[in-house]
Amino acid sequence: MAETSNRIVVIGAGFGGLEAAMRLGNSAARVTVVDQRNHHLFQPLLYQVATALLATSEIAWPIRHLLRRYRNIEVLLGTVVGVDKDVKTVLLEDGAVLPFDQLVIATGARHAYFGHDEWEPFAPGLKTLEDATTLRRRILTAFERAEREKDPARRAAWLTFVIVGGGPTGVELAGTIAELARNTLPGDFRNFDPADARVLLVEAGPRVLAAFRPELSDYAAKALARLGVEVLAGQAVTDVSSGKVALGERVIAAETVIWAAGVQASPAAAWLGLPPADRAGRVKVEPDLSVPGYPDIFVIGDTAMVMSEGRPVPGVAPAAKQQGRHVGATLLARLAGDRTPRPFRYRDQGSLATIGRKAAVVDFGWIRFRGGLAWWLWGIAHIFFLIGVRNRLAVALSWLWIHTTGSRSARLITQRDIAQRDPAAEDG
Amino acid sequence: MAETSNRIVVIGAGFGGLEAAMRLGNSAARVTVVDQRNHHLFQPLLYQVATALLATSEIAWPIRHLLRRYRNIEVLLGTVVGVDKDVKTVLLEDGAVLPFDQLVIATGARHAYFGHDEWEPFAPGLKTLEDATTLRRRILTAFERAEREKDPARRAAWLTFVIVGGGPTGVELAGTIAELARNTLPGDFRNFDPADARVLLVEAGPRVLAAFRPELSDYAAKALARLGVEVLAGQAVTDVSSGKVALGERVIAAETVIWAAGVQASPAAAWLGLPPADRAGRVKVEPDLSVPGYPDIFVIGDTAMVMSEGRPVPGVAPAAKQQGRHVGATLLARLAGDRTPRPFRYRDQGSLATIGRKAAVVDFGWIRFRGGLAWWLWGIAHIFFLIGVRNRLAVALSWLWIHTTGSRSARLITQRDIAQRDPAAEDG
Numbered sequence: 001m002a003e004t005s006n007r008i009v010v011i012g013a014g015f016g017g018l019e020a021a022m023r024l025g026n027s028a029a030r031v032t033v034v035d036q037r038n039h040h041l042f043q044p045l046l047y048q049v050a051t052a053l054l055a056t057s058e059i060a061w062p063i064r065h066l067l068r069r070y071r072n073i074e075v076l077l078g079t080v081v082g083v084d085k086d087v088k089t090v091l092l093e094d095g096a097v098l099p100f101d102q103l104v105i106a107t108g109a110r111h112a113y114f115g116h117d118e119w120e121p122f123a124p125g126l127k128t129l130e131d132a133t134t135l136r137r138r139i140l141t142a143f144e145r146a147e148r149e150k151d152p153a154r155r156a157a158w159l160t161f162v163i164v165g166g167g168p169t170g171v172e173l174a175g176t177i178a179e180l181a182r183n184t185l186p187g188d189f190r191n192f193d194p195a196d197a198r199v200l201l202v203e204a205g206p207r208v209l210a211a212f213r214p215e216l217s218d219y220a221a222k223a224l225a226r227l228g229v230e231v232l233a234g235q236a237v238t239d240v241s242s243g244k245v246a247l248g249e250r251v252i253a254a255e256t257v258i259w260a261a262g263v264q265a266s267p268a269a270a271w272l273g274l275p276p277a278d279r280a281g282r283v284k285v286e287p288d289l290s291v292p293g294y295p296d297i298f299v300i301g302d303t304a305m306v307m308s309e310g311r312p313v314p315g316v317a318p319a320a321k322q323q324g325r326h327v328g329a330t331l332l333a334r335l336a337g338d339r340t341p342r343p344f345r346y347r348d349q350g351s352l353a354t355i356g357r358k359a360a361v362v363d364f365g366w367i368r369f370r371g372g373l374a375w376w377l378w379g380i381a382h383i384f385f386l387i388g389v390r391n392r393l394a395v396a397l398s399w400l401w402i403h404t405t406g407s408r409s410a411r412l413i414t415q416r417d418i419a420q421r422d423p424a425a426e427d428g
Numbered sequence: 429m430a431e432t433s434n435r436i437v438v439i440g441a442g443f444g445g446l447e448a449a450m451r452l453g454n455s456a457a458r459v460t461v462v463d464q465r466n467h468h469l470f471q472p473l474l475y476q477v478a479t480a481l482l483a484t485s486e487i488a489w490p491i492r493h494l495l496r497r498y499r500n501i502e503v504l505l506g507t508v509v510g511v512d513k514d515v516k517t518v519l520l521e522d523g524a525v526l527p528f529d530q531l532v533i534a535t536g537a538r539h540a541y542f543g544h545d546e547w548e549p550f551a552p553g554l555k556t557l558e559d560a561t562t563l564r565r566r567i568l569t570a571f572e573r574a575e576r577e578k579d580p581a582r583r584a585a586w587l588t589f590v591i592v593g594g595g596p597t598g599v600e601l602a603g604t605i606a607e608l609a610r611n612t613l614p615g616d617f618r619n620f621d622p623a624d625a626r627v628l629l630v631e632a633g634p635r636v637l638a639a640f641r642p643e644l645s646d647y648a649a650k651a652l653a654r655l656g657v658e659v660l661a662g663q664a665v666t667d668v669s670s671g672k673v674a675l676g677e678r679v680i681a682a683e684t685v686i687w688a689a690g691v692q693a694s695p696a697a698a699w700l701g702l703p704p705a706d707r708a709g710r711v712k713v714e715p716d717l718s719v720p721g722y723p724d725i726f727v728i729g730d731t732a733m734v735m736s737e738g739r740p741v742p743g744v745a746p747a748a749k750q751q752g753r754h755v756g757a758t759l760l761a762r763l764a765g766d767r768t769p770r771p772f773r774y775r776d777q778g779s780l781a782t783i784g785r786k787a788a789v790v791d792f793g794w795i796r797f798r799g800g801l802a803w804w805l806w807g808i809a810h811i812f813f814l815i816g817v818r819n820r821l822a823v824a825l826s827w828l829w830i831h832t833t834g835s836r837s838a839r840l841i842t843q844r845d846i847a848q849r850d851p852a853a854e855d856g
Contacts, residue, residue: 038572038841055483057838062568064616065839074618077572077841096576129842140490144466144505148524188492190502397821410485411493413466413505414557 006030006335009090009100011080012266013040013063016301016320017106023328025070028335032098034090036079038062041129042386044317045395047169049132050258051139051176052184052408056129058394061387080107083271085294102296102334104327105268105283109302109315112262112280119240123164123257126173135258137413139177142256143197144413147189153253159197160254162245164237165261166203167211168353171220173258174201175356178227184408199229200254202247204236204261209361211314211351216361219370223355237261263315265303272297277305287343289327295341298327308346318349352378357402434458434763437518437528439508440694441468441491444729444748445534451756453498456763460526462518464507466490469557470814472745473823475597477560478686479567479604480612480836484557486822489815508535511699513722530724530762532755533696533711537730537743540690540708547668551592551685554601563686565841567605570684571625572841575617581681587625588682590673592665593689594631595639596781599648601686602629603784606655612836627657628682630675632664632689637789639742639779644789647798651783665689691743693731700725705733715771717755723769726755736774746777780806785830 006029010017013035021033039060048054064075076098082091083103090098111125124134139161146158159181163174178199185194201208201224207217208224208231221231232247239246243255265281272291277284282305283291289304291297300306301320306313313319326344333342350364352374360374379399383392402408434457438445441463449461467488476482492503504526510519511531518526539553552562567589574586587609591602606627613622629636629652635645636652636659649659660675667674671683693709700719705712710733711719717732719725728734729748734741741747754772761770778792780802788802807827811820830836 038568038839055485056842057483057840060840062616062839065835068615075616076576077569078576129840133842140466141505148504148506148522187496188490188503190499393825394822397825407493411466411490412485412488412557414484414561 005101007100008032008102008104008331009034009098010104010106011035011090012106012108012301012303013066013075014043014106014108014301014320015317016108016324017104018063018066019321019324020104020106020300020328020331021067021073021324022070023325024331025067025073027072027332029072029102029331031070031073032076032100033063033067033073034076034078034080034092034098035063036077037128038064038077039129040066040387043127044385045382046126046129046132047172047176049129049410050126050135050173051180052136052411053176053402054395054398055410056133058391058398059386060129061391066387080271083268083297085272085291085297088296100296102331103298104324104331105266105271105297105299105303106301106320106324107266107268107303108320109263109265109280109282111259112264113259114262116240119237119259122240122242123245123259125259126169133412133414136410138256139180140411140413143181143185143189143194145255147191155192156198157243157253158255159192159194160200160252160256161197162200162202162252162254162257164202164240164245164257164259166201166205166208166231166233167260168209168351170201170203170260171208171224171353171355173260174199174224174229175227175354175359178224178229179356180408182228184411195228199227200252201229201231202235202237202245203231203233206234208233209353212353212361212363213368216363216368216370219359220353220355220361223359227356263302268299268303272299286341288330288341289323289344290341295339298330300324300327306344306346308344313346316351319346322346352381354378433529435528436460436530436532436759437462437526438532438534439463439518440534440536440729440731441494441503442471442534442536442729442748443745444536444752445532446491446494447749447752448532448534448728448756448759449495449501449752450498451753452759453495453501455500455760457500457530457759459498459501460504460528461491461495461501462504462506462508462520462526463491464505465556466492466505467557468494468815471555472813473810474554474557474560475600475604477557477838478554478563478601479608480564480839481604481830482823482826483838484561486819486826487814488557489819494815508699511696511725513700513719513725516724528724530759531726532752532759533699533725533727533731534729534748534752535694535696535731537691537693537708537710539687540692541687542690544668547665547687550670551668551673551687553687554597561840561842564838566684567608568839568841571609571613571617571622573683575619583620584626585671585681586683587620587622588628588680588684589625590628590630590680590682590685592630592668592673592685592687594629594633594636594659594661595688596637596779598629598631598686598688599636599652599781599783601688602627602652602657603655603782603787606652606657607784608836610656612839623656627655628680629657629659630663630665630673631659631661634662636661637781640781640789640791641796644791644796644798647787648781648783648789651787655784691730696727696731700727714769716758716769717751717772718769723767726758728752728755734772734774736772741774744779747774750774780809782806 042059079093149155181197300323354360360378362374470487507521577583609625728751782788788806790802
């Protein structure tokens with residue numbers, strides 16, 4: 001084939017895209033990685049930035065620095081607005097056109113409001129570093145407002161935190177906000193006791209951590225209750241507006257509502273002119289992760305609806321990484337002239353979730369455990385998966401410090417002026 | 429006197445206000461500290477956040493946490509809009525009114541554009557954490573744009589960094605940006621060599637670091653030149669617009685211009701209905717730091733024009749701290765019934781400035797030195813002055829890491845979407 005046949009474009013440098021690119025590092029391919037942000041983000045710890053436990057720089061790394069040693073890889077900061085799957089080009093927002101021979105789309109997902117996008121200003125989600133610092137500002141500002149509020153009902157609303165969605169992110173957020181109120185903040189305020197803050201975790205399904213076995217869900221619910229979190233399972237949010245959340249008839253006055261439910265895939269299906277495969281807007285792919293009819297275009301991670309052994313692959317970091325590695329290997333084989341389709345098979349490496357700084361649940365399939373040991377395992381695993389010795393040291397130091405002293409190092413209200421006091425106005 | 433005579437309000441929790449409040453901690457006074465931000469900021473290291481060396485949380489601490497052990501001190505997050513010096517009240521933006529018996533105004537200063545505020549969007553300054561992350565975004569984005577730019581002249585403009593003002597902040601910024609380009613970034617880009625970046629330091633006066641002795645200024649200029657910084661002393665900026673800086677006839681094409689010149693005091697003079705004492709808008713104070721005719725209102729730090737032994741006190745952190753301690757002691761004496769005016773006397777503890785990560789200048793008056801030893805002294809002094817063991821450890825780790833590996837941990841482009849690509853548009 002001609003020299004131009006090995007141009008590979010990877011869109012998105014999350015877990016999947018980064019793995020695919022690294023697999024192609026120092027190969028004969030000419031690889032271009034495009035991302036609209038300059039950093040790869042360790043999303044599983046994003047909730048710790050939102051709750052002032054970790055600094056932003058502890059969980060994010062410049063993409064081009066991560067790929068610097070691969071001389072055949074170029075990193076572009078840019079926003080993709082379209083893909084021409086027949087002419088084989090990627091169109092960027094600034095008008096640039098990137099031709100490709102093979103394309104990997106790994107553009108992830110955002111939280112979804114199930115057709116209620118009007119709730120977003122009142123119930124922001126957590127997918128980016130900016131989301132995390134926005135949530136951090138809102139949570140910390142709520143306590144500041146409570147300190148200045150003289151009306152008891154208004155103060156109670158500032159001290160009520162509702163987390164919607166009982167998956168790992170929701171459970172982890174609820175646990176750390178409860179600990180913030182009960183362990184970190186007492187003594188800092190004069191006009192109320194931060195321990196009076198209410199943290200509610202609302203889950204539409206029958207139990208939290210639905211991806212785990214029921215006994216681990218039960219354990220998590222009890223551990224949350226011990227931290228003071230009120231778990232409202234089997235209750236769906238029917239409306240969110242400024243300062244209020246409705247669960248059917250019941251209306252909760254809460255100034256801080258956090259959305260940790262639902263998934264909306266990136267608009268890759270629209271770029272490709274394909275019908276979305278499901279409500280989340282994902283792209284249906286062949287067993288080898290390529291788009292039906294377009295064997296040179298792959299979609300992986302949260303953007304793809306992938307089946308493995310008859311079951312849908314969950315939208316978790318290890319699955320995205322495995323898919324990235326798989327597509328990388330497929331593309332390497334093609335560079336060597338082997339175009340045999342290679343079906344992807346998901347290996348479930350188990351699930352982990354923490355509840356505060358003392359409890360966790362771990363389910364490896366063949367073994368399940370919970371409690372303090374699970375927490376340590378969770379911590380060690382996450383430090384191991386962080387990129388770079390420096391970040392491992394920094395996060396280990398932060399956690400050790402928090403664990404020993406209870407005080408949090410990143411309690412910063414940034415980005416907006418304090419003058420901007422209406423939480424609805426700022427995003428609306 | 430009545431019980432209400434010991435209400436003390438401190439506006440601003442920078443170096444001066446925090447010291448004053450701490451001095452009054454656990455006294456008979458009822459102290460309210462008002463700040464428009466929730467954090468005390470270690471401004472001398474702000475340039476390291478702007479240049480991706482340190483994380484935001486390493487140099488900022490929640491004010492109320494710093495003051496938590498003083499049960500007589502209340503911290504309010506709020507923006508002051510006025511002071512009634514006769515009725516003795518402070519007015520907040522949200523309409524709240526804080527009565528006081530004694531008032532300490534310690535609201536600092538911002539950079540000034542000498543009547544050219546229209547330059548600000550093109551040449552942002554560095555006073556707050558948001559300023560620092562904005563500068564960090566601009567500096568890092570400039571390299572990203574250079575990677576995508578095909579026109580050599582446009583690329584050169586993206587790779588030209590102009591710092592206006594040759595004081596310690598300007599010198600430190602120029603040195604660290606030069607090191608970023610020459611030590612940290614090479615290898616990360618494919619389409620240009622980051623070491624080709626130009627860093628220009630423009631100083632209207634005859635030499636950089638004018639507050640130091642001429643031989644230390646000379647040394648600093650030579651150390652900057654060794655790092656590749658072009659020092660343009662004796663040249664005044666006559667215009668700044670999008671992508672351009674004019675120094676009289678000479679026009680430099682530069683997409684990144686940073687303002688490190690000039691000082692504009694907070695609007696305390698306007699609040700008090702007093703004529704500003706100088707061009708920077710500072711408030712003239714009596715030898716005991718009180719406002720003439722208003723012995724119960726003190727103005728300290730960068731907001732005050734203070735004379736000590738016939739000479740103006742410089743606007744540096746140690747001076748603000750000394751003034752805060754002085755006013756704190758004065759107020760304590762008043763609580764004990766002693767209203768004798770106590771004149772403030774500034775003790776010059778010397779000046780320090782770094783040039784990159786290997787050189788520094790130190791002038792203690794009785795001894796001056798420079799070079800590697802001065803750098804270590806600078807580093808140790810700054811770690812010592814940081815608040816809290818955790819931050820000392822974290823900053824020491826960050827610096828050790830940077831010093832050993834040359835790589836920077838906080839290379840994050842945040843806050844704005846990458847879609848926003850016109851640096852002039854975002855602030856304009």
